[in-house]
Amino acid sequence: IKTAVTNLLLQSEDFSTTWSLNRLEAFGSGSVADAIASPAGTVTADRIEESTATGQHYVGQSFTAASGTTYTVSVYLKVDNADFAYISIEGAAFTTQRTLFDLGTETASAFTGSGFSFSITSAGNGWFRCSMSNTATSSGAGFVLIGTVKANSISYAGDAGTGIYL
DSSP states (O other): OOOOOOOOSTTTTOTTSSSEEESBOOBTTTBEEEEEOOTTSSSOEEEEEBOSOEEEOEEEEEEEEOTTOEEEEEEEEEESSOOEEEEEEESTTSOOEEEEEETTTTEEEEEEOSSOOEEEEEEETTEEEEEEEEEOSSSEEEEEEEEEOBTTBSEEEOOTTOEEEO
């Protein structure tokens, strides 16, 4: 018996819709919807581009978590001119866990937190399936963040033109 998988994040193939942009250029002003071919071969992969603001640079979306439930985020990432990315599952219902993905060396490591699972797998044509899981410690708000990393920091002054495909 296999349990059903439910995607809790809306518009998960279009980051220009229900996802919030934090210190990223707006879509049409640097970030680009449907920029290149996705791993499926369709031109549906988006490009996010950092703004020059200081802080975390990410797309994010909230969801409601249930205590004791393990949530997994999986996203396909590809280098544009940023080699490093992170995924975070955090919020009131979670102990913050972040995973650092080095797309240049095809490695993943715990960036913040410990005791959670993560992986990076080549999907061909420069794409990587990056995933991580985190278990809710209480019921309430959860947030998924997918962003860029510079010099092993998620908070920094962004570089105009620097981006990643997802």
